[in-house]
Amino acid sequence: MKRIVYREWLVQPQRYWGLLAILAAVVAVGGLSALYMEHHGHWVTGMTNSVVWGMPHVFAVFLIIAASGALNVASIGTVFDKKAYKPLGRLSGLLAVALLVGGLLVLVLDLGRPDRLLVAMTTHNFSSIFAWNIFLYTGFAAITIGYLWTMAERKGHRLQKPVGTFAFLWRLALTTGTGSIFGFLVGREAYDTAILGPMFVVMSFAYGLAVYMLVLFYTFDADGRPIGPAMLKRLRSLLGLFVSAILYFTLVYHLTKLYGAKHSDIEAFILINGGFYSAMFWVGWILIGGLLPLGIIYHPELNQRRDWITAACALVIVGGFAAMYVIIIGSQAYPQEMFPGHSVLQFGAPGDVGGRVAPYSPSLPEFLLGIGGVGLALLIPAVGVRVLQFLPESLSDRDIDPHASARPAA
Amino acid sequence: MNHETESTNQGRRDFLSAAMGVSTAAIAPGVILHTPEASAAPRTDPVTDVHRWGLLVDTSKCAEGCSACVDACDRENGLNLQAAPLGDDAMKWQNQRATWIRKVKLQDNLSGQITNLPLMCQHCEHPPCVDVCPTGASFKRADGIVMVDSHTCIGCRYCMMACPYKARSFIHEQVDQKLTRAPRGKGCVESCNLCVHRLDAGDLSTACAEACSAEGHRALVFGDLKDPSGPLRQALAKQRTRQIRQDLGLNTGVRYAGI
Structure with missing residues (x-):
């Protein structure tokens, strides 16, 4: 491999x-x-x-798990020694920090008392996975910045592998922790299952990579840097693998719930008669976020074209938001089952909700807050790649893998 | 000059002495009378686990259409002072306003039998809301009361996600009126605290149980779960009771007969 040359974004x-x-x-x-x-x-x-958790949480959780997933690209190069991924590492670290900051900001600004952030930083209850996450999130940002330093500074090169490995393990803990925010809740039918932790890890792989690929394609196209077909094949195949894994975990999650008779009602709600939520599951999570991108990625002609791969990445992201919506909102809208074998005829005053599906329609401000987080997650790398050397000059196959020219293009 | 000054000073001394005497006479009884009382005020003593406060709900006595417990709780804890924000949908507001206790009407799917019961915070021995609270604002007192410290609640609502009983409420709006005994603020979470202000003042009762008795139903019995001779344990000994979501093993402080 040639020496990799990094240049500021010259758009x-x-x-x-x-x-x-x-x-x-x-x-x-x-x-x-x-x-x-x-x-x-x-x-x-x-x-x-x-x-109780609405649209801001959908955006925040998506951004946070995408953050840990975006770092995967760097981990593949550093931890698993795949040389072809090394040039992708710096952008991977930058995006990871940016997505995390965007997600956390949305999460914090949606608090009832955002002014008490200092209380959250200084008063901890360690039986709460939330309290652990405060350390996992801030630690992730600090470790990733250190990891970026080892990638960018010659003196830090020898530390790259240990720091990268630590960052990889940390990000696995982080996403497991994020999934466990839901998985550890015993009082709601859709949660209370250990599989949500690993399922969030797999989701993070796919969503983070999809965001990474979109940013990579956009920045490279904007100032005319080449991406070789072999590199494109690597990335799209990886995305295909991750998206398939999401479908697999989704299948296991629902099969587990379906097996127990006591969960048949929540399963019927999510899969069949949940109206908007069932549609979000099948059309958003499964079709748009799973089957359609897989169709593109494994299509012999479409997968050769950058615009189609870009579309596949966008679909994975849209499907990711749909999945978050179903997991976060759908699971809360479904009534908490407190009285098995009984129907709830009345629950408090009229309008108070219990025993039936809770209405929820996001208002514009909460949606815009979420979009603001996405904006920040993109603004940070937009500034970063312009002022510092994050982007490699070329990802052409000749520059990345000298043997690629000897092989026929995929 | 000197004579004049001395006479002036003498006058001031007399005045100061007299003032001190009067002040002492005025304050002394207060100090003597009030100091022992202040040091013995029950609310300055730490809460111990000698008691565990709880409730028994006898659903067979809970009357359909009666909302005495709910109304009493609303008055006691200032929940009736809440006002829907201008422009909020009336039905949505009912699901946004704070509710500490609610009447629930159930129908058995097989027999069609109707059951009425009040549902409030179940004051679990192992409360999921306390486990998940990142700051420890959601806490359990030594005497078993589960409540929220409004000073450290950051409004993350994770406790509401965790509560199996939908017992908690988030304050969605600016609060204009509130009672000193039940402080309330926008952006914090709250729930039934078994009228903790009464207990801490030595009054062993809750507004809901009191109102239910006043109506003549006596469906609610408040008392100490640890006192074998107390009214609650006596009532519990007489009939079979269970906990809502007993499968979760939370060992609730509120028990139900007839469900």
Whole structure:
């Protein structure tokens, strides 16, 4: 392999500043939405005492698990010694930190008392997976920044493998922890299962890689850097593997729940008669996020074309949001079963919800807050790749893998 | 000059002495009378695990259409002071306002039998809301009362996700009116605390149980689960009771007969 040369992103200034202005505006709108919600209280959102986590959590959890997944690309190069992935490492670390910051900001601004963040940082209850996550998230950011330093600084090269390995193990713990936020909840039918931890890990692999590939394609196209067909094949095959793994875990999750008779109602709700939630599951999670991208990735002609692979990545991301919506909102909308063998005829005052599906429709501010987090997660790498050397000059097969030219292109 | 000054000073001394005497006379009885009481105030003593407070709900006595317990709780804890924010949907508000106790009406799917019961925080021995709270704001007192420390609650709502009984409420709106005994603030979570302000003042009762008795139903019995001769244990000994979601093994402080 040739020596990898990294260069700042050399996109035309007009285009760059235009992009920056758009992303900054998105972040500003997200910030204003958070202020609006904080000022009035959460009644301006669609959230209630039944659906207590709404749209901001869908965005936040997606961004946080995508963050750990984005770091995977660097881990493959460092931890598993796949040389072809080494040039991809720096962007991988940068994206991971940016996605995490975006997700965490949404999570924090959706708190009832975001002004008490200091309390959360100083008062811990270690039987809470949330408290552990505070350390897992901040630790992840710190370790990844250290990892980036080992990649960028010659003096740090020898530390790259141990730091990279540590970061990889840390990210596995982080995503398991995020999945366990839901998996450890015994009081709700859809949760209370250990598989949510590993399922979130697998989801993070796919969502993080899909985001990574989109950012890579966009930045490389914008200033005319080449990506070779062998590299493209590597990335799309990896995405195909991860998306297949999501489908496998989804299957096992539902089979496990279906086997126990006591879970048949929640399964019927998610899979058949849940209306919007069933549609989100089948059309969003399975079709858009799973089968369609797999169809593109394993199609002999379409998978040769960059635009189709880009579409597959976008579909995986859309499907990821649908999956988060079903897991987070759908599972809360389904009534908590407290009285087996009984129907709940009345639950508090009319409008108070128990024993029936809780209504939830996200309001604009909570949606915009989530979008603001996405904006920040993209603004950080947009600045990063411009001012520092994150992007390799070329990912052509000749530069990455000298033997590639000897082999026929995929 | 000197004489004048001395006479002036003498006058001031007299005035100060008299003022001190009057002040002492005024304050002393207060100090003597109030100091022992202040040091013996029950709420300054740490709560111990000598008691474990709980409730028994006899569903056969819970009358259909009666909302005495709910109304009493609302008045006792200032929940009736909540006002729907201008512009909020009326039905949505019912699911956003704080509710500490609610009447639930059930129908047995097989027999069609109807059961009425009040549902509130079950004051678990192993409360999931306490386990998941990142800051420890959701806590269990030594006497078994599960409640929220409004000073350290960050409003993450994880306890609401974890509670199997939908017992907790999030304050979705700006609070204009509240009672001193039940402080309430936008962005925090709260739930039934077994009228802890009464217990700490030495009044062994809850508003809901009191109201139920006043109505003549006596479906709610409040008392100490650890006192074998107390009213609660006596009532528990007389009939078979169970816990809601007994399968979770939370050992709730609220027990139900007839479900």
